[in-house]
Amino acid sequence: MPQLMRIHSYAMFSAALRLILLLILVVLLAYLLLSWTPIDPLNAYLGGNVFAISEPQKALLAQQLSLDQSVGQRLLHWLSGLAQGDLGFSTLYQQPVSSVIATHLPLSLLLIGLSWLSSLVLGYLLGLVAGIYQGSWIDKAVQRFSWLMVCMPSFWLAMLFISLFSIALQLTPVCCAAPIGMAFSEQSVISMLHHLLLPVATLTVVSMSPIVLHTREKVIDVLQSDYVQYSLAHGDSLFKVVRFHVIRNSLLPAIVLQFATFAELFGGSLIAETVFSFPGLGASIVKAGLTSDTALLMGCTLISALMVFSGNLIATALSRYFIQEAGDA
């Protein structure tokens, strides 16, 4: 037991170190890219109305938005704020960055969480069936479907879904997270699910291919292993074999893989949110980028880096833990 504790604290320490390194690199890179962008933040701040104000006024404005400072100065200023827990002030939204994130992050998390879960369940089941019936028409159909989905951009699928289910069939809402005039939390659970249906379906379909294909391979591996052959030779039914051997040996790798692909899901959600006008963090990130709102973009970048990092960390921890458990056993 003390041995295990030592390993855990070592793992924690190394994870924390890696997180800090990652964040430093992300911050530096993002700042560097922002300083290279050809977008004029002042122009963006004026909402394209570059003609609206006089030159002295423009100079004053640049000073108040601290655009007259160098990139280094601005970075230092931002970092010193961050050290005190202040994410900065969004010039675009005229609001502290923390409150912008607090408003939009929960909806994004809900969307990503639901899609993550449903692509895990659906992807695993499809992979399992394809693996068990290897070579049959089901297997072929599932594989082709997965390959197709890997190449399909999420925004395109989203538009396809909208034109089919929302406009032609009128089964689902055309956009947004709630009916007109309502906030997300004011509506009934049914209506909530109704509005989440298409975005979640898009993200699920687009992101589940790796897990389908991976699970299929794993299932075939397990079915060809000696212990399964032994079990089958002793007259155990396929159902029993699947229940005792296949699921036990293929579910965990699937979950680990699913955590590891968290980054892609996050990226996909930005695009899906934009297409569905879903009021999560996605639209804010896109707007912040397009208008060079440094504080907001940095805040969103930090949050996304943290999310991707935790996804990977969980994946690593799970795989370590199970490898170790397998070693112990």
Added chain:
Amino acid sequence: MRRLILLLLCCCFSCLAIAATDRVLTLALGAEPDAGFDPILGWGKYNRPLFQSTLLRRNKQLELVGDLATSWTLSADRLTWQVSLRKGVNFSDGTALTAEDVKFTFDTAKQIASIHDLTNLESVEVVSDGELQFHLQQADITFIDNFVSLAIVPKANYGPQYGLAPIGSGPLKFVRWDRNQQLIMVPNPYYYGQKLQFRKVVVIFSDEDSRYSRLRVGQLDLSAIAPRYAQLLPPAYRLWRIDSVDNRGIAWPMLPKQGNNISNNVGNDVSSDLAIRSAIDLVIDRKVLVEQLLEGHATPAYSIADGLPWGPVAQVSKPQVDPEAAVALLEKNGWQLQGGIRHRNGVDASMTLYYLAGDTVRQQLALAVAQMVKPLGIQITPVGKSWEAIYKQMHQQPVLFGFGSHSATEVRSVHHSQYRGQGYFNSGYYSNPAVDKALNEAQHAPSWQASLPYWQSAQQLIAQDKPWTWLVNLKHLYAANVCLDFDSPGIEAHGHGWPLANNIEYWHWQCPN
């Protein structure tokens, strides 16, 4: 019997009225103001602020009329505006609007670097409860535009987060704003003007395509739309085409490249010749641009302020299309045709025309202009770039710009030599002492009405110099439920969407519910 019929009729009308006031209006007007609904940060500068009211307003004919102000007079030295306020005005929370609130609004807007340019304001003085004096640093009649564009906020309830939940004295009361989604408003019970004829107004924020999908499923009563959707409206909608001064035109570099004594990045030896600019003006067929290129969703443009009270007098400024005259003009001025391109003293008649990349209307216009001038032997190469990239080229190559404002200041900023090379305004370094004089006289006029002839005469002079070739005024397109009537909306400025709501209190629902 007659009385009975009258009574019945009254009943019917009152029923209709009740039905109308009970309706919820869903609109998609345009971009969400990201910084919120704070007039000091720019909300309401180009459209009616809805939640707040301003001292003055422009009516449909763009004349100045009082809103919060009942009288506004300029002192004899033209440095002090005396403004009296309407009595008994309340904010939507029931508190009274006083002269202190007006002073606070102007002081704050001057202090915070915002898109309101109040550099000419010396101080605001409260004379009594309902009276104020605005002291200016220099005489400038266009200062009055600030009375129209800066809406009044309550001193007691103003803070950094004001724009997220504004309180004001306008026709509508703020209920809730779900960022990136919608804005919910109800009629302001304390509003002093005409009452809104709807129970609730919901403004939807989404991109063009998403708005169109919502039209397709009938979720919206009104939406601002792009021309490409105009032919594909569902049957329950009617297309409204609103005239505007949202114009597009080409700014020509007016100085020669050689010997302009300013900088190497300034001047163009081709466009600096009046003969070239006049010839181009003579071959551009605005009718073709309007009818074939923009499918009729525009009107021909001849100045920066077509149809506005300070615009040029119509007959003088409308050139006729005449290619032969254009060729004769070029020949007379020594531009010789050689291998399809004209030359003079070793200079090719060739220019690059910059336009904002990604704007399809501007792109089409630039390409069409290039084609139209080609038979003359003038070579124009259209190039799409970002504003940042155009900024670096605009003093030495022509640029396709869009202007159009409800404020005459724009005429000055774009044509006065004082603004040469300043920002995007007078990018071509246009300078004509007679124009400057007329513009200065307009600015120093004793009243708004008295300034109008000066603006007009300045524009007549400008039309002769042709520092710009104006192409079209875009029409702003809206899809609206067939039952919704906008009364009569006025001519719109640069900016599509929100300005339609300027007369929202006169909108009504024509169908029985």
